Amino acid sequence: MKSLLIGALLLLPFIAGAADGPVVTVAEPYLELRTGPGRGFPVTQVVKRGERVTVGKRRTDWFKVVDAAGRSGWVHRSRMLETLGETGSPLSVDDPRREDFGEHRRELGVLAGDFGGANVITIYGAFAFNPQLSAELRLSQILGSFSDGQMATIGLTHVFRPDWRIQPFAGLGTGVIDIEPKATLVQTESRTDQVAYASVGLKGYLSRRFILRAEFNKYVVFTDRDDNEEADEWKLGFAFFF
Amino acid sequence: MEAGFRILLLSAAVALAGCAGARSVEVPEPAADDESVPEVISPQVERRPIKPAKIDTENWEAGAFIGSLSVEDFEVNKVYGGRIAFHISEDFFAEAIFGRSDAGISSYERLSGSAPLLTDSEREFKYWSLGFGWNVLPGEVFLGGSRAYNSAVYLTAGAGSTTFAGDDRFTVTLGAGARLLLTDWLALHLNVRDHILEVDVVGTNKETHNFEATVSLTAFF
Numbered sequence: 001m002k003s004l005l006i007g008a009l010l011l012l013p014f015i016a017g018a019a020d021g022p023v024v025t026v027a028e029p030y031l032e033l034r035t036g037p038g039r040g041f042p043v044t045q046v047v048k049r050g051e052r053v054t055v056g057k058r059r060t061d062w063f064k065v066v067d068a069a070g071r072s073g074w075v076h077r078s079r080m081l082e083t084l085g086e087t088g089s090p091l092s093v094d095d096p097r098r099e100d101f102g103e104h105r106r107e108l109g110v111l112a113g114d115f116g117g118a119n120v121i122t123i124y125g126a127f128a129f130n131p132q133l134s135a136e137l138r139l140s141q142i143l144g145s146f147s148d149g150q151m152a153t154i155g156l157t158h159v160f161r162p163d164w165r166i167q168p169f170a171g172l173g174t175g176v177i178d179i180e181p182k183a184t185l186v187q188t189e190s191r192t193d194q195v196a197y198a199s200v201g202l203k204g205y206l207s208r209r210f211i212l213r214a215e216f217n218k219y220v221v222f223t224d225r226d227d228n229e230e231a232d233e234w235k236l237g238f239a240f241f242f
Numbered sequence: 243m244e245a246g247f248r249i250l251l252l253s254a255a256v257a258l259a260g261c262a263g264a265r266s267v268e269v270p271e272p273a274a275d276d277e278s279v280p281e282v283i284s285p286q287v288e289r290r291p292i293k294p295a296k297i298d299t300e301n302w303e304a305g306a307f308i309g310s311l312s313v314e315d316f317e318v319n320k321v322y323g324g325r326i327a328f329h330i331s332e333d334f335f336a337e338a339i340f341g342r343s344d345a346g347i348s349s350y351e352r353l354s355g356s357a358p359l360l361t362d363s364e365r366e367f368k369y370w371s372l373g374f375g376w377n378v379l380p381g382e383v384f385l386g387g388s389r390a391y392n393s394a395v396y397l398t399a400g401a402g403s404t405t406f407a408g409d410d411r412f413t414v415t416l417g418a419g420a421r422l423l424l425t426d427w428l429a430l431h432l433n434v435r436d437h438i439l440e441v442d443v444v445g446t447n448k449e450t451h452n453f454e455a456t457v458s459l460t461a462f463f
Contacts, residue, residue, distance in 0.1 A: 021295070021296070021297050021298065022295040022296070022297070035382065035390070035392070036380070036382065036392040037332060037392075038332045038377075038380045039332065040380055040381065041380075041382070041392070055295065055297055056298070057297065057298045057299070057300050057426070058297045058298065058299045058300065059299070059300050059301060059329065059462070060301060060329050060330070060331050060332050061331065061332060062332065063297065064426070085295060091295055092293070092294045092295060093294055093295060093297065094294035094295075110336075110372050112401055119401075119412040121372065121401060121402065121403070123372075141403050141410070143403055143410055143411060143412035145447075148409060148410040148411075180410075182409050182442075208330075210330065238336070
């Protein structure tokens with residue numbers, strides 16, 4: 001119990017320190033502080049070379065800093081990278097780069113397009129086992145003129161060249177689809193069927209952690225009638241990796 | 243031929259002797275192991291691993307809104323909902339909104355005195371939308387002489403689904419908003435949105451514009 005308490009006490013300064021953010025030293029002739037996190041905001045304060053500022057928080061590419069006199073303002077990422085950290089080396093910030101695309105573990109995105117003549121909106125999440133192979137969970141809302149539906153699938157996606165900027169991929173998966181005919185048009189019951197898909201597509205690196213994704217899916221709906229149904233789906237969307 | 247063979251043999255013999263010689267040379271013990279020899283230089287270079295600085299990033303924004311929604315043909319009603327946004331850069335953000343309202347009575351139902359077109363549950367107007375926003379006019383606003391607040395006027399476009407009159411309907415949502423940062427992390431929004439969807443309640447399928455004006459409070463985290 002006592003050791004736990006001492007451990008917690010030892011950790012306390014680190015926790016408190018993390019909340020304050022790192023202290024950096026201005027290495028360029030001066031550091032301009034803006035009134036807001038944007039390029040259009042006016043510069044109202046200047047911190048001279050050799051003075052130290054504490055980094056508070058970050059919003060997109062802008063950092064809020066406070067100097068020794070308590071003056072605060074926003075500094076762009078490119079200017080922050082010219083300041084020196086505690087070790088005397090330039091401040092290092094954890095930003096994803098082009099090289100991280102393909103090596104990432106998790107991916108989350110939104111796609112929209114056409115599912116057999118109906119509109120479709122999909123959110124998906126992917127978890128990569130290795131740079132090539134990942135498991136994907138997709139949730140879709142299908143909105144047509146004659147029927148609506150929801151679809152949930154789980155599948156495997158294989159990326160052929162994870163080192164390329166534009167990565168071709170193929171996938172296979174299965175799930176369930178729930179189709180409900182429009183209330184005003186036809187009075188038939190909604191039905192839930194199993195569905196399987198095969199997909200091909202492209203993922204392209206945009207910038208930072210963002211991906212543009214386009215894909216084509218071929219679905220087979222296993223109905224309890226005489227014939228199975230087939231549907232083609234085209235989708236385009238954005239995703240980010242982390 | 244004979245000479246070539248002899249040179250080969252000779253060189254092999256020289257190489258063998260060299261190997262044997264090398265093997266016979268004693269390898270000296272490392273100085274550090276010998277306690278009698280004091281260390282001349284003790285290397286005390288501390289390795290300093292460069293770790294990315296831990297900085298609190300605040301790119302997410304979440305909050306709730308309340309306002310008025312005009313459901314085409316079905317009166318203006320109170321609407322409330324939530325909004326989550328992720329700020330990609332100082333110019334662009336992605337957002338998800340969801341809201342609900344109860345549609346009123348159409349003038350046809352009121353005037354004709356006939357049976358209502360929709361049941362109470364069908365009158366529920368629920369929507370969600372995923373889209374992008376563009377901070378088109380960032381700036382500052384002033385309250386009196388000593389207060390300045392960061393602000394932005396933004397445009398949004400999104401797509402999603404609306405549940406109304408018993409069906410889910412594909413919806414395109416276009417909007418504009420003004421954001422006022424009361425503190426670094428707390429923002430007040432004024433929003434106007436148009437939910438465009440097709441409704442077939444009045445006989446034919448017609449495109450309806452459902453305008454909404456809301457006020458919301460969001461927090462950055």
